[in-house]
Amino acid sequence: MKKTLLKASVLGGLLLTMVAPMDSMGQSADRRTSISIYGSNIQARTNLRNDMWDMSNGSWGGGLGINRYLSPSFDLSLQLNYFNLEQDGSYNINGGNGAMRFEDEVGTANLGLKLKLNNGKILKEDAFVQPYLMGSVGAQYASVEAYYPTGATPATYDEGIFRMNFAGGAGLGFRISDGIGLFVQSTLNYPTTDLLDGIKYRDSDELNDRYLQHSAGLTFSLGKAKDTDGDGVSDRRDKCPDTPAGVQVDKDGCPLDGDKDGVPDYQDKCPTEAGSAALEGCPDRDNDGVRDSEDECPDQAGPAATRGCPDADGDGVADKNDKCPDTPAGTRVDASGCPLVVDRDGDGVNDDVDRCPDVAGSAANMGCPGLDAADSTYMARVPKIEFEFNRAVLKKTSYPTLDRMSTMLAKYPHYNLRISGHADHIGSNEYNQELSVRRADAAKSYLTNQKGVASDRIITEGFGEERPVAPNTTSAGRAKNRRAEFRLFIQ
Template sequence: MKQLKLAVMALFAFAAVNVSAQDSDNPWAVSFGINTVDVRIPTEFADYAKDYIGTGEWGSNTLPSISRITVEKYLNSGFTLQFAGSLNKVKTYAAIDDIDQLYWAIDANVKYDLNGLFGDTGWWDPFVYLGGGYTDFGRMIDGDFVEGGEGTLNAGAGFNVWFNDNLGLSFQTGGKKEFADKIRDHFQHSLGLVFKFGGKDTDGDGVYDRDDACPEVAGLKEFNGCPDTDGDGIKDSDDACPEVAGLAALNGCPDADGDGIADKDDACPTEKGTQANNGCPDADGDGVVDGKDKCPNTAGPAANNGCPWPDTDGDGVLDKDDKCPNEAGVASNNGCPEVVIKEEAIKRLNEFARAIYFNTGKATFRTGTTGKLDLIAEVMKEYPKANFSIQGHTDSSGSNSLNQRLSERRAKAVLDYLVVKSGIDSSRLVSAGFGEDYPIADNSTREGRAQNRRVEIKLVD
């Protein structure tokens, strides 16, 4: 019995550095181990203590081999049903080595996990049990040993120490009470390896489906089974940039230049800038970002591209670019006075533009559309000094980035036709795409989406 107690102390030392919480995800368990039987019932409390720690006069009865097997099924609310089979040799009955009798027992016990009372303790899993069984090894009557067996009432306590989610050591100790005087009341202690199994883990990430917030996608225990693809410590569902490692302060997105603006929102991701300039720098503080400032170290008006160059007529067009430097004009007409175009002409242009149809998801024209483009060209030729902006728009179907590119390509397709096929001077036209950003109707209806897929033509001031 002393060896059994030393083994119990050893498993405590091992478990101190191997922590794995007990759970009910693995409902089945089997154990294989040894058991020891003490058929002497002391009359004094001190004898109980001495006998338990292995220093008493009376020894235990232990086979040096696997002598106890259990099968357990978790029920509910901390209760487990245990079936146990034990085999042993009883050699000490009334005196040391006074008999040599086979001992066997079959028991059914209900265990209750004490963690249900004071909370989960991880690797430490104490329990109490109550049950019954049948034990056979006989008893001494009037100095003669009589073989026999009978049913018993079993009660006791124990604990499991888990090394991981499936493997642990189990210690159990308790008493067996007889009722028919065919055997003697006795103690039985056991120690064995226990294996839990039967848990379901669909994605194989080590988190059982019962506790897995993402049961079909392999993830991490610290995120309840959900993935963190880029390994930045932010689970994918909360990560605005799930495939690129980033910062928690920026919802998981990177900030290469360290200006506090996520790269995906930073117009200058490799140059430290300001929020007001969308992450771009403005060295001279004139409101024109360095990438667009022709004089990045000298403050100047935005109308002069950030340079303090003269504008004699004050029309916002630099003298070097102003074809009418002494006469106030507009930039769209190279600094010369604004070209007057009738409002009715602009209206006609946009009526024709609304009849421009494209093949689905493409920047190619549907049959019959080129006639409307030719009509647009005729109006533009009536005003040879007017400049126009061709603007493409889409509905909200598909991703924003795809819609942006599609709107740009469609606007460019109209411009190319007017220049190549209709002979409009390319310097008079610009094209731009605005994706789904400026709807004119409700995108939730078919009619609304049809109105939002459009081309608009505006006069450039």
């Protein structure tokens, strides 16, 4: 029988040129490309004999699969096969009969689609057993040599046949590891030829040649699954993809949480007791915001300032240590919770309520000194300044008043100044409101920029046309209403 290396080289070249990245059983969405190697037993049915399901009369071969993951349900696979097929027997065809034998060298390249049942709906994608169905179409090249007698002169058939090949079947995969799978599968192949045995019925187009291919082999996934945080769980399966380096994780890629309180162990200050995230995983029985390990009264709610113990009068001394539990709010107290009476300036106003504890004043003035008679009389007239019509521009006649305000602020450092802007009635309410604010700000700018008064000692506000001091029916009255007023106050 003629077996030429040339035919084998041509066949091998043809198959390799058809290779493209496809998918099979060992790969997944993490590692989408794999290669399968396998051995096959071929059981043929021809015009000569039917050996299907008869392992003892089967032929042997091998193959290579190049595979690509498409989705949880589908894979694409290129199957490249090579095998010898041979039978011997007797024939009685087209008027001739006798013993005959044929031997074929066969190569196929089939591109197939697999329907996986481990798609997350029937079985888990990473199940150990992974059943599938498959169908494929491709090309077959067969170098056929047949010998049969025809009377006194034997005849031979020696041809190369290139035809299409259709196949369908089922298989089982077994997941050995993330990168390695074992599989067995059986496919029924229908080549579009009736000459695998070198015999064809006269005047008949029926295709009788077909064969079963039973295969078993290994699949190796290529590449490495992406794992951004390096915790050993691929990004696709990692529910916590930003885990810090070195932190132990569970099968989902999330940090371990031994007490199941939602705070991972590496951040949990109380990893063996369930607690809250707000307290870094520590328990708080009385829900007062102080973890039990630091709470001197773990069963009574209290503020952190008193280490979790109640403080009814809010003086910063826990009730259990407070000898004066009803001290008025704001009163300065000593370590026992009793009022601390101190009056450094001796003005009769205790320091805890004295706005000027180092300068003698009066109770009516919150412990601060008041204005002298001249300044008090001046401020009683509610000093004011005026502006240009429809503008936040000071009239020059306003400068002396602003200079007096600057002098008084320097003289009374415990006082602040409130400037109220106003407008006449011409224009909309919204416009006049905005204009009045700009006028107050203009007066403030004069004091801070020209006189050096600290900005935080001046508060501005605007009242628009709401508070006229003169009728808006005359130009003189409207001019008076375009103003800013001043009041000194103690913060």
